[in-house]
Amino acid sequence: MFKQRRISKHPVLRFKRGKEVTIFFEGKPLKAFEGESLAAALYAAGVDVFRWTPKLGRPRGPFCMVGKCGSCMVEVDGEVVRACITPVKEGMKVRRIKGLPPINAREAPDAALNPSPLEVDVLIVGGGPAGMAASEILAKEGMSVLLVDDQPRLGGQLIKQTHIFFGSQELFAGKRGFRIAEEYEKKLMSLSNLQVMLRTTALGVFEEGILITNPEKGARLVRPKYVVISTGAFENYLLFENNDLPGVMGAGGAQTLMNLYGVLPGKEVVVIGSGNVGLIITYQLLQAGAGVKAIIEAAPKIGGWLVHAAKIRRFGVPIITKHTIIAAEGRDRVEAAVIAEVNEKWEPIPGTEKRIECDTILLAVGLTPNSELLRQFGVTTKYVPELGGLVPVRNRYMETNVDGVFVAGDVSGVEEATTAFIEGWIVAYSILLKENPGNKEWLQERERLVMMVEEYRSSPVSSKVRSGLRYVEVG
Amino acid sequence: MEERVSGIVSLETLRRLGYLPTEDRLRKGPVAIFECIEPIPCNVCVLSCPFEAVKMEKITDLPKVDFDRCTGCTLCVAQCPGQAIFVVDASQDGEEALLSLQYDMGEPPDPGDRVVLLDREGNSVGEGKVVKVYKHKRSEAFVVTIAIPQKLLMVARAFRKVGRGES
Ligand code: SF4
Ligand code: SF4
Numbered sequence: 001m002f003k004q005r006r007i008s009k010h011p012v013l014r015f016k017r018g019k020e021v022t023i024f025f026e027g028k029p030l031k032a033f034e035g036e037s038l039a040a041a042l043y044a045a046g047v048d049v050f051r052w053t054p055k056l057g058r059p060r061g062p063f064c065m066v067g068k069c070g071s072c073m074v075e076v077d078g079e080v081v082r083a084c085i086t087p088v089k090e091g092m093k094v095r096r097i098k099g100l101p102p103i104n105a106r107e108a109p110d111a112a113l114n115p116s117p118l119e120v121d122v123l124i125v126g127g128g129p130a131g132m133a134a135s136e137i138l139a140k141e142g143m144s145v146l147l148v149d150d151q152p153r154l155g156g157q158l159i160k161q162t163h164i165f166f167g168s169q170e171l172f173a174g175k176r177g178f179r180i181a182e183e184y185e186k187k188l189m190s191l192s193n194l195q196v197m198l199r200t201t202a203l204g205v206f207e208e209g210i211l212i213t214n215p216e217k218g219a220r221l222v223r224p225k226y227v228v229i230s231t232g233a234f235e236n237y238l239l240f241e242n243n244d245l246p247g248v249m250g251a252g253g254a255q256t257l258m259n260l261y262g263v264l265p266g267k268e269v270v271v272i273g274s275g276n277v278g279l280i281i282t283y284q285l286l287q288a289g290a291g292v293k294a295i296i297e298a299a300p301k302i303g304g305w306l307v308h309a310a311k312i313r314r315f316g317v318p319i320i321t322k323h324t325i326i327a328a329e330g331r332d333r334v335e336a337a338v339i340a341e342v343n344e345k346w347e348p349i350p351g352t353e354k355r356i357e358c359d360t361i362l363l364a365v366g367l368t369p370n371s372e373l374l375r376q377f378g379v380t381t382k383y384v385p386e387l388g389g390l391v392p393v394r395n396r397y398m399e400t401n402v403d404g405v406f407v408a409g410d411v412s413g414v415e416e417a418t419t420a421f422i423e424g425w426i427v428a429y430s431i432l433l434k435e436n437p438g439n440k441e442w443l444q445e446r447e448r449l450v451m452m453v454e455e456y457r458s459s460p461v462s463s464k465v466r467s468g469l470r471y472v473e474v475g
Numbered sequence: 476m477e478e479r480v481s482g483i484v485s486l487e488t489l490r491r492l493g494y495l496p497t498e499d500r501l502r503k504g505p506v507a508i509f510e511c512i513e514p515i516p517c518n519v520c521v522l523s524c525p526f527e528a529v530k531m532e533k534i535t536d537l538p539k540v541d542f543d544r545c546t547g548c549t550l551c552v553a554q555c556p557g558q559a560i561f562v563v564d565a566s567q568d569g570e571e572a573l574l575s576l577q578y579d580m581g582e583p584p585d586p587g588d589r590v591v592l593l594d595r596e597g598n599s600v601g602e603g604k605v606v607k608v609y610k611h612k613r614s615e616a617f618v619v620t621i622a623i624p625q626k627l628l629m630v631a632r633a634f635r636k637v638g639r640g641e642s
Pocket of ligand 2: 166520559
């Protein structure tokens with residue numbers, strides 16, 4: 001099993017580790033760094049099993065790393081938390097949960113409702129590329145904007161991207177993803193009309209307003225005039241034997257661990273899925289010093305862009321098409337992946353099984369739009385597989401059927417950062433034009449952006465998105 | 476397209492797309508070889524070329540290279556997000572040629588270092604000697620120029636550093 005998990009040298013990233021702190025894991029002192037999540041600290045220290053399931057006693061380790069699953073639940077000072085969204089603190093006592101977790105008797109601080117609602121012009125939920133883009137223009141034009149994000153940092157998936165971006169220079173091409181996020185964040189911080197609340201979740205939509213909660217500041221109602229939903233997407237799971245074994249992780253989860261906290265997810269990795277996410281995570285693993293045994297793709301062809309595939313092929317990583325994973329093997333952590341060839345109906349062909357020794361299996365099998373909040377608003381959604389799942393019906397200006405509710409980014413159909421930025425800007429002008437419908441400059445700028453996003457999607461690599469949009473884009 | 480299964484660009488495709496300069500042009504001096512064969516929304520190369528040697532009408536077109544304008548300056552190599560551009564120089568007499576490529580895999584080697592040359596599939600195909608390394612400001616990527624055997628001009632497309640003690 002691989003031991004040295006902290007990345008000491010990275011070609012692109014410099015990890016700013018905070019002050020060293022000591023936490024206690026089942027009585028044993030462990031070294032951690034301020035600013036990192038408990039999950040990252042435990043993982044770095046070599047902890048694979050974070051808990052055992054109550055009924056079957058199956059081991060569980062972290063999967064998504066961003067608070068979207070329950071895989072990494074541990075007990076901290078008597079309270080059950082998700083380790084991936086809990087910052088480490090000097091002296092914290094961590095215990096793994098065996099059986100049923102204790103019930104938290106203490107009233108959580110985020111249950112205390114602040115009685116005075118927050119009145120703003122625009123509430124933006126989700127601070128990835130789309131949310132940041134919309135915030136910038138709206139706040140610049142004088143609207144009061146509240147941007148909430150459930151993560152500790154702005155930037156969404158961008159902050160984990162080490163590769164140089166495609167596209168045109170207006171859209172930051174030629175720069176690396178995490179730099180784009182850094183620079184944009186800086187730009188936003190200088191806007192006085194913009195209020196940013198991190199680690200804050202928009203929980204529900206009520207007649208009285210939208211309920212947001214923050215672990216320190218508690219709960220509060222927001223009453224905005226307009227709402228932008230830019231909540232992004234979450235990672236898909238895949239069905240196979242032992243898919244809950246520690247060491248099976250989402251590609252995005254692995255990126256968080258590796259590129260945000262500087263902790264290597266594995267030493268010998270098998271990546272499932274050859275879309276851009278699978279190809280890019282493979283390259284990032286090589287950059288961080290891990291080995292990638294293979295990329296497994298069920299389709300007969302590589303899913304992602306050829307330039308990304310060529311990059312990793314040059315370093316000898318095979319892409320095995322027409323194969324799927326049928327099982328993970330191992331006791332407390334992945335020790336091998338069993339793959340098999342599939343027929344035209346995507347069924348594994350008996351007798352074609354192969355065993356690949358590895359310590360980590362990363363799932364890069366697509367994303368699903370995070371459309372829950374949209375549906376609470378009563379926005380009409382449609383199931384469009386080409387766009388990743390349930391997506392909102394909207395017009396080309398990203399306006400939904402619910403008055404004042406707009407969408408932008410992956411939540412409106414899974415694409416990429418570039419199109420998310422453009423959609424964010426389009427939404428901003430759509431809102432501004434509601435306030436002042438006659439403004440020629442804004443009308444022109446919005447038209448230009450709509451054309452720009454359409455040009456982006458005119459490439460053959462976007463044909464799926466184009467056909468998906470036909471079902472949900474009206475007017 | 477065979478490439479969609481293998482992930483490896485073939486010389487035939489490069490020839491068909493007009494990405495291979497003539498023998499004469501190769502002899503004249505450094506020139507860019509584009510291995511960007513699939514129209515993706517990207518025009519970084521067009522914007523990064525100071526000599527207007529790369530053209531594109533729409534952002535989703537394939538880059539069109541004018542080998543007469545290209546000076547082999549490597550500025551596009553440094554910024555190509557697809558790492559799909561290589562500059563080759565077969566102007567010297569003798570067995571040696573130069574290959575410039577983007578390097579993003581860690582501390583780059585130093586001039587004078589020997590490296591293992593890899594083909595498009597990651598197979599070791601020979602040895603090269605680093606002659607120049609620079610870092611591009613905007614992309615924060617390194618461009619490494621390696622002296623390679625002439626016969627590997629269209630074969631070597633990556634390299635591995637040689638560890639200490641390895642020969
Ligand atoms: S090598 Fe220099 S001159 Fe040639 S295409 Fe690239 S940037 Fe232009
Ligand atoms: S910059 Fe690279 S990836 Fe982008 S179009 Fe030019 S050659 Fe292709």
